[in-house]
Amino acid sequence: MILTNIKQLVGIQSEDKLKTSGFEMNKLNIIENAYLQINNGKIIGFGKMKDLSMDEIEEVEDLTGKLVLPAWNDSHTHLVYAGTREKEFIDRINGLSYEEIAARGGGILNSAKLMEETSENDLYAAAENRLKQVMNMGTGAIEIKSGYGLSLNGELKMLRTIKRLNEKFDLTVKATFLGAHALPKKYKNNKEKYLDLIIKEMLPNIEKEGLAEYIDIFCETNYFSVDDMHKILEAGRKHGLKPKVHVNQFTSIGGIQKAIEWDAISVDHLEVMNGKDFNALKNKSTIATLLPSCSFFINIPFGPAKKLIEKNISFALATDYNPGSSPNGNMNLVNALACIKMNISPEAAFNASTLNGAYAMEISKNTGSITEGKLANINVTSNINSYGFMPYSFGQNHIERTMIKGKWIN
Ligand SMILES: [Zn+2]
Structure with a gap:
């Protein structure tokens, strides 16, 4: 499955990063106008839309206007x-x-x-x-x-x-x-x-x-x-x-x-x-x-x-x-x-x-960020401008869909 036209893909980390601390916590790695590729319940690739090449006919979901983040x-x-x-x-x-x-x-x-x-x-x-x-x-x-x-x-x-x-x-x-x-x-x-x-x-x-x-x-x-x-x-x-x-x-x-x-x-x-x-x-x-x-x-x-x-x-x-x-x-x-x-x-x-x-649950090797090989545990937001909008517009749910291990739960 490929999720395309993602407004912002948020929370990208390298494989060896198992936690963040200190002032690095104030940084988030983001790709604008991105795609995310999922197979067998795992993240197998991501990048900028302009670099996406689809070889075969794949299942595609267009997420124009939406952010994709790791699940909580x-x-x-x-x-x-x-x-x-x-x-x-x-x-x-x-x-x-x-x-x-x-x-x-x-x-x-x-x-x-x-x-x-x-x-x-x-x-x-x-x-x-x-x-x-x-x-x-x-x-x-x-x-x-x-x-x-x-x-x-x-x-x-x-x-x-x-x-x-x-x-x-x-x-x-x-x-x-x-x-x-x-x-x-x-x-x-x-x-x-x-x-x-x-x-x-x-x-x-x-x-x-x-x-x-x-x-x-x-x-x-x-x-x-x-x-x-x-x-x-x-x-x-x-x-x-x-x-x-x-x-x-x-x-x-x-x-x-x-x-x-x-x-x-x-x-x-x-x-x-x-x-x-x-x-x-x-x-x-x-x-x-x-x-x-x-x-x-x-x-x-x-x-x-x-x-x-x-x-x-x-x-x-x-x-x-x-x-x-x-x-x-x-x-x-x-x-x-x-x-x-x-x-x-x-x-x-x-x-x-x-x-x-x-x-804190000893699972950060497998989840918690957008990383190749990690579980496809992700959240898709409604049409919002940036992740900062979520805590700003507090008390409301801006998460439209959630995927756990590659399967949409809603
Ligand atoms: Zn308690």
């Missing part, structure tokens, strides 16, 4: 969940804090209760619906976490649901085990016992069924400590799971440093960062992941994207799609918020949402 890679979500929590949202508008809502039985524990009451089939149906919605907004690969089960059966139910999504859809779905998301009510005064349950019961079963690739923990004041993280990541490694962790959302307690010790693939959130935290991330393979729609929704500081660029630390942008702090899986909105609230360029937001998102 959303590397941090909790897309599998039961029920919704708009009641807590309204409580918050009426003056209750996030902590007060949690103390009343709201928050993660509320989602855990709803999870327990929901069958695996209903859970799957709701998640499938959400996944289709985000694919229609241009997401071409996604990471999904467990963490609302908080019991052996609940966590397995969530991870099996993620596995089913991966089997049903062409897009890449990466599974992360987040048993240490919150302390269930039953273990309120016995954290050690819950950690034991994760280590001795949940992890062996997850390995046996091959249900996850990554392990996560919510390392935060009043949740899980740095020592807890050490234990969980150590146990995870024994069962073949690599760390991708929640750190520095509300407080800086040394989680980044500990995660780096364990060769974390990514450290996520980072709304609160001190000098030591920045230094720990310098020249490391671990990538930072920022979640602007979470900051927007619960009114907390935004991650320090600009500072990370200045310090040459690579970061990805993701939605954190979840029922409590970011009930939205739209990567276009994430891009807009990064530009508007974090004050970074559309180019940097774009790089963080495509190639760097892929890096």
